[in-house]
Amino acid sequence: MEAIAAKRGSAPDLAESELTEARDAFTEEVRPHLDLMARLAARMAGATERDDIVQEALSRAWLHRKTFDPSRGTFRSWLLAITANEARKRGRRRLRLPALTLLRSAPSLDDALDVASAIAVLPPRQRLAIDCVYFVGLSLAETAEVMGCAIGTVKATLSDARARLRKELGDRNG
């Protein structure tokens, strides 16, 4: 109820036809980014939460669309940051762990399990960096927007994460 009231309050000056037109335009604007939003939500909170998170992120983006400032980043990065925020909140509210996924490209099931389990125990921000870059498919700049840090920090976090993965995997194989 609160969200609906806020929404109505955000566009009091729009007639019904104008509202329809505005939301149709917004729909078209977000459509190219839905896959990335869904992937980010799935990596951060698990497949079962994915659609709800995307829905909430889109609602929130629509409510706050006037706050988007292109001088501070792209529309896609803005949507991704909102999605990440919703995923984080959902994870906290539902008290669930993200789903673990096997890495099917690994040379063997043992290797796949090793890498997947090594990723699972990474510190949260290192895991997020790995998820964003390798799994969601974001650029370093987009990952920086999602993580709220500089590109250099993303690079350093990725480097730390890879070093930790190699150490973990080395320990297990050694």
Added chain:
Amino acid sequence: MANKHGWSENELDRTLHDAGRAWREAQPPAPEPTWRDGTRWRHSTGGLGAAAGVAILLVALASSLPPTLPGTDRPSPPVSGAADATPSPDGQVVLGDGDRAVGEGYIVLEAGTTTPVLCDLEVGPLPAGAQITCSGPRVPLSGVELSELPEWSDVNGSWRSSRVEIVGSWRDGELFVDLVRPEAEPLIDNRVPCEAPAEGWTRAADADAAESASRRLSEEVERHPSTYSGAWTAFARGGQPVVVVGTVDDVNATRERLNTIYPYALCVVSVPYSRVDLVSAADDLSAASEDWRVAIDASVGRVRVRIGVVDEAAKRAIEPYGSIVLLDPLVLPLEG
């Protein structure tokens, strides 16, 4: 390819790239946005559960908050419930005026404030332009030379350090700090709290079979919240995932029953409280005070209470909840 000498940087990078591509290709289509009432989005009802080709080993039924528990070297929880993972409100964690104390976390100067605090930071991204805010309790600090803190950085007008360990004296509700040193972010403890069977853990024939069975197991645990604390995934030596279930019933009988649903690597542990008890206590504790952060820890069958320090007042407030509470203070008395 992995070998006995470990993974090279390039091999790991390639494996991660390939794995990411395979994962993306296996994802179901994004939800199609439609409008429900002109105000909110409605998502498609497409079968997400299928998550084509991706093996979801298990979505844990309860959390791991906090994911970074102090003391990563602590041993795996004992089979009988890990009652000692964190001190109980029995006096060992109570901090008195003038006591020496030690804490772990991030030093933060929130926007518009002048007193640095020790606190936890939210895991996950910060929206562009947002400022750093603590997650949960804060412990006021005095005597900290901010400019010398490790990785002390400005985030849109708020400031934060990297993770640190601090030592000082507790006086008048503040920690007077005399030592700060960088502290590595701890790994998440995902070790299996059961001995491996003599014949080793049973491996699933393929990922689809494991996914299907783990989903059935997850549903079974969710259906009986008075019996189980939850289910989660842990890792045996060598990285093999093992599904762990916490139960208040007989461990052997439960394992036998659950093995018919999940005939793979399964570890059943005894926990003192069921999901029903945990949720009830967590709700009460959450409503009781904003000075602490409450989370259910299914792995030990307890409710973790993250608190700044445990003083006499906090001890009195928490004592009525008894042994279901595991206190997890940011700052503890320094032994010796």
